[in-house]
Amino acid sequence: MDLRGRIADLMPQAREELAELVAIKSVADPRQFPPEECHRAARWVLDHFTALGFDDARLAETSDGSNAVVGSRQCARPDAPTVLLYAHYDVQPPLDDAAWQTPPFELVEKDGRWYGRGTADCKGNILMHLLALRALGDDVPVNLKLVVEGSEEQGTGGLEAFVVDNPDLLRADTILVCDTGNAAVGHPAATVSLRGMVNVVVTVEALTSEVHSGMFGGAAPDALAALIAMLAGLRDSAGNTTIEGLDNTRRWEGEPYPPEQFRGDAGLLDGVQLLGDGSVSDMLWARPSVTVLGIDCPPVVGSAAAIVPKAAARLNLRIPPGLAPDVAQKALEAHLHRTAPWGVHVTIEVEATGSPFRATIDGPAYRAMGAAMLEAYEKPMASLGQGGSIPLCNVFTDTYPDAEIILMGVEEPQALIHAPNESVDPREISAMALTEALFLQRYAAGTT
Numbered sequence: 248m249d250l251r252g253r254i255a256d257l258m259p260q261a262r263e264e265l266a267e268l269v270a271i272k273s274v275a276d277p278r279q280f281p282p283e284e285c286h287r288a289a290r291w292v293l294d295h296f297t298a299l300g301f302d303d304a305r306l307a308e309t310s311d312g313s314n315a316v317v318g319s320r321q322c323a324r325p326d327a328p329t330v331l332l333y334a335h336y337d338v339q340p341p342l343d344d345a346a347w348q349t350p351p352f353e354l355v356e357k358d359g360r361w362y363g364r365g366t367a368d369c370k371g372n373i374l375m376h377l378l379a380l381r382a383l384g385d386d387v388p389v390n391l392k393l394v395v396e397g398s399e400e401q402g403t404g405g406l407e408a409f410v411v412d413n414p415d416l417l418r419a420d421t422i423l424v425c426d427t428g429n430a431a432v433g434h435p436a437a438t439v440s441l442r443g444m445v446n447v448v449v450t451v452e453a454l455t456s457e458v459h460s461g462m463f464g465g466a467a468p469d470a471l472a473a474l475i476a477m478l479a480g481l482r483d484s485a486g487n488t489t490i491e492g493l494d495n496t497r498r499w500e501g502e503p504y505p506p507e508q509f510r511g512d513a514g515l516l517d518g519v520q521l522l523g524d525g526s527v528s529d530m531l532w533a534r535p536s537v538t539v540l541g542i543d544c545p546p547v548v549g550s551a552a553a554i555v556p557k558a559a560a561r562l563n564l565r566i567p568p569g570l571a572p573d574v575a576q577k578a579l580e581a582h583l584h585r586t587a588p589w590g591v592h593v594t595i596e597v598e599a600t601g602s603p604f605r606a607t608i609d610g611p612a613y614r615a616m617g618a619a620m621l622e623a624y625e626k627p628m629a630s631l632g633q634g635g636s637i638p639l640c641n642v643f644t645d646t647y648p649d650a651e652i653i654l655m656g657v658e659e660p661q662a663l664i665h666a667p668n669e670s671v672d673p674r675e676i677s678a679m680a681l682t683e684a685l686f687l688q689r690y691a692a693g694t695t
């Protein structure tokens with residue numbers, strides 16, 4: 248039987264296993280869920296990969312107290328390349344329980360999709376790895392390494408530190424970071440670009456304390472008004488981010504994001520316009536974009552007829568590949584200082600920065616993946632960008648500068664990862680498992 252037929256035969260077992268895994272409430276936050284849940288998920292992953300020949304698989308505790316499952320499996324060919332398979336077993340919390348139409352920690356089939364927290368992100372990708380390897384059986388022509396981490400969603404950086412501390416353990420020629428997805432169901436894609444970011448808190452001070460707006464308003468400078476003017480200066484009337492020194496004219500060269508699909512995905516209200524002069528994909532993946540995340544000022548209830556002496560805002564600047572975070576940070580700081588009116592005092596605290604990521608797309612692994620997707624889906628592989636960051640990708644790039652990193656998986660847009668009613672399309676699990684199996688064969692053949 249061919250690979251496609253074998254995977255089809257293995258799907259009922261994969262569904263049962265995904266249901267077991269989804270039933271484990273592996274939210275890596277001990278304030279919300281008992282840590283035993285994450286331990287159970289780690290053991291589950293460990294047992295299932297050990298059974299597939301990862302003889303040295305073990306739990307490795309990381310600096311944030313979570314456990315990564317690590318292991319390896321050698322093939323007979325001594326000169327075979329090494330491929331590292333990545334996924335994570337922790338999940339987002341359910342968030343709004345009332346918004347779920349099915350129980351969050353139960354796999355429920357509805358209209359052909361499998362619902363439940365983690366069905367796509369990222370437990371569906373764990374099943375994808377298992378299916379691909381089971382379909383290949385003993386006939387896996389590359390050396391494999393495995394890392395399935397346990398705290399990806401918390402951003403506590405456990406695996407990032409682990410990679411830096413144990414570079415040889417996970418060293419590979421190609422890394423499959425399986426925590427993204429296709430452009431749509433049935434439309435295969437690799438994610439080739441991730442945005443970086445700069446988070447700052449800007450504080451504006453104008454007076455030693457509050458003063459009566461009737462007695463002093465009109466002449467006394469208003470810190471909140473100054474802050475509002477500075478924030479308004481971060482964009483033009485079309486919504487383009489206009490920070491001096493940051494290029495906001497670049498174009499996205501990969502797959503476009505259809506505007507109508509984006510309107511629906513983002514939940515735009517009737518008559519509300521999309522931002523910017525560029526296409527949706529230009530705005531998301533090729534240009535800087537700033538968002539005001541929060542403002543400290545008196546809330547409406549409880550506010551008085553007083554001039555606000557001090558106000559602060561937290562800003563999130565997303566930056567595309569090609570723009571270094573320190574350059575973006577300096578430009579943002581200079582812009583805020585320059586646009587501050589009336590000589591108000593401005594202080595800026597940098598909370599966090601992260602580098603953007605761009606995959607290399609001219610290597611043998613990327614070519615083999617393109618061929619595998621074409622065979623599995625009978626459609627060419629598209630290149631997608633992603634607006635969010637995956638800091639681990641930068642750690643992989645820095646630690647293994649020669650490795651090819653490919654981002655892929657079963658998390659297409661309908662999966663609603665991180666939101667209530669997360670789901671996966673089982674056809675994506677089987678087709679991506681087939682893709683992965685074909686990739687391993689073709690990559691080995693191409694590097695002989």
Ligand SMILES: [Zn+2]
Pocket residue numbers: 335368369399426
């Ligand atoms: Zn994920």
